Amino acid sequence: MKILYNGTVITLDPANPVIHRGVVVVDGDKIKELGTEELLAKYPDARRIDAQGGLIMPGLLNTHMHIYSAFARGMAIPNYDPRTFTDILKGLWWRLDKLLTPQDNYYSALVSGIEAIKNGSTTLIDHHASPNSVEGSLDELARAFSQLGLRTSLCYEVSDRDGLKIARAGIEENRRFARWCQQEKPQRLAASFGLHASFTLSDDTLKACAEAAGDTGFHVHTAEGIEDRDFNLQHFGLPVVKRLDKFGIWNPRSLAIHCVHIDQEEMELLRQRDVSVIHNPESNMGNAVGRADIDAMWEHGLRVGLGSDGYTTDMFEGMKVANLIHKHGEGDPRAASQVPEMAFANNIDIVCRHFGVPTGRLLPDWQADVIIVQYKPYTALTADNWWFHLLMGVSGGMVRTVLVDGNILMEDRELLTVDEEKVYAQARIQAESVWKRL
Numbered sequence: 001m002k003i004l005y006n007g008t009v010i011t012l013d014p015a016n017p018v019i020h021r022g023v024v025v026v027d028g029d030k031i032k033e034l035g036t037e038e039l040l041a042k043y044p045d046a047r048r049i050d051a052q053g054g055l056i057m058p059g060l061l062n063t064h065m066h067i068y069s070a071f072a073r074g075m076a077i078p079n080y081d082p083r084t085f086t087d088i089l090k091g092l093w094w095r096l097d098k099l100l101t102p103q104d105n106y107y108s109a110l111v112s113g114i115e116a117i118k119n120g121s122t123t124l125i126d127h128h129a130s131p132n133s134v135e136g137s138l139d140e141l142a143r144a145f146s147q148l149g150l151r152t153s154l155c156y157e158v159s160d161r162d163g164l165k166i167a168r169a170g171i172e173e174n175r176r177f178a179r180w181c182q183q184e185k186p187q188r189l190a191a192s193f194g195l196h197a198s199f200t201l202s203d204d205t206l207k208a209c210a211e212a213a214g215d216t217g218f219h220v221h222t223a224e225g226i227e228d229r230d231f232n233l234q235h236f237g238l239p240v241v242k243r244l245d246k247f248g249i250w251n252p253r254s255l256a257i258h259c260v261h262i263d264q265e266e267m268e269l270l271r272q273r274d275v276s277v278i279h280n281p282e283s284n285m286g287n288a289v290g291r292a293d294i295d296a297m298w299e300h301g302l303r304v305g306l307g308s309d310g311y312t313t314d315m316f317e318g319m320k321v322a323n324l325i326h327k328h329g330e331g332d333p334r335a336a337s338q339v340p341e342m343a344f345a346n347n348i349d350i351v352c353r354h355f356g357v358p359t360g361r362l363l364p365d366w367q368a369d370v371i372i373v374q375y376k377p378y379t380a381l382t383a384d385n386w387w388f389h390l391l392m393g394v395s396g397g398m399v400r401t402v403l404v405d406g407n408i409l410m411e412d413r414e415l416l417t418v419d420e421e422k423v424y425a426q427a428r429i430q431a432e433s434v435w436k437r438l
């Protein structure tokens with residue numbers, strides 16, 4: 001049993017959002033009880049974890065991530081001068097992904113996972129590509145995340161961009177891994193069925209994916225750039241969401257990533273199918289693909305969550321950018337009021353659907369995915385303003401301690417489940433080798 005104390009507890013339970021001088025009691029992989037410091041006497045034998053006056057809160061959830069992008073950091077690409085989103089895909093991502101070996105995949109996952117932990121994320125939903133080592137790639141990622149102790153959902157992004165053989169291998173990798181998850185029920189691992197994007201998928205491949213997926217939810221880039229919408233209208237006479245709907249891609253566990261260029265009818269269709277949209281504002285700004293119409297999505301009653309698209313592992317940063325992009329874009333400081341609902345309520349709903357366990361709130365019987373943040377506010381932190389403290393006062397580097405399923409993954413900034421120095425040393429060797437092969 002463990003007991004976290006000497007901090008301000010932000011529960012994300014709307015009925016009781018903040019507990020001052022709060023205590024969280026963890027029994028096994030679940031939260032047993034919350035309360036104030038009188039609870040310390042009730043559990044004298046529990047391992048005590050001192051929050052040192054900081055925040056005790058649920059771990060953050062990242063609902064769209066690409067660990068395969070890890071080694072792109074600082075990589076020099078000859079003659080890379082992208083003008084469009086397609087140029088970025090062809091010049092960077094579709095060159096990098098082809099280079100990745102099983103060993104590269106494994107170390108990309110380890111370093112991304114370490115950064116996620118250090119920034120307070122406890123759950124990642126990843127979307128993977130390594131076209132020249134498809135088979136078993138999700139096992140390599142699963143091995144890394146299991147060692148780290150993170151909660152992770154994995155899929156392989158099927159695409160026709162590298163030919164039929166690799167597309168088929170991608171289908172088989174998704175099918176195999178999802179079936180393994182169903183049968184073995186591995187701790188903290190889940191699967192979705194990955195599709196790259198409508199504009200790199202033929203009708204035949206989409207049909208084959210739909211047949212192979214069974215009741216698994218799909219995870220697909222949806223009208224991220226205008227190119228996706230234009231291509232589908234031109235070649236199939238349908239916008240992206242409608243075309244994918246023909247193949248039964250949309251179900252209540254499916255994730256429609258980005259949705260920057262969808263129209264009102266497509267929004268309505270996604271709502272009818274109970275699909276979750278994942279907003280990735282930092283990536284959208286970086287790729288200059290436009291700004292998703294969050295207000296319209298809200299009016300349609302869509303469930304919109306927040307991901308990072310591999311741009312960062314710091315979801316506090318993601319929230320800040322989400323807050324700014326819409327204020328800036330609308331020219332209205334009142335815009336982006338939906339961000340806390342996206343990052344917390346909706347991401348929690350999405351992750352709970354995905355993993356089938358309750359995580360993302362500090363409540364009895366929920367999974368003990370908890371972080372301690374070294375943040376001592378100099379203004380009052382209350383049930384009404386906790387969000388503004390997170391938005392304006394906290395960043396990922398302030399996270400000191402992380403628990404997932406009650407296991408301590410990091411304590412006082414020290415990783416406990418892997419040797420960080422050793423992993424980084426090997427990752428640098430892997431990255432150097434990838435860069436040489438570019």
Ligand SMILES: [Zn+2]
Pocket residue numbers: 064065066127221257309
């Ligand atoms: Zn993405």
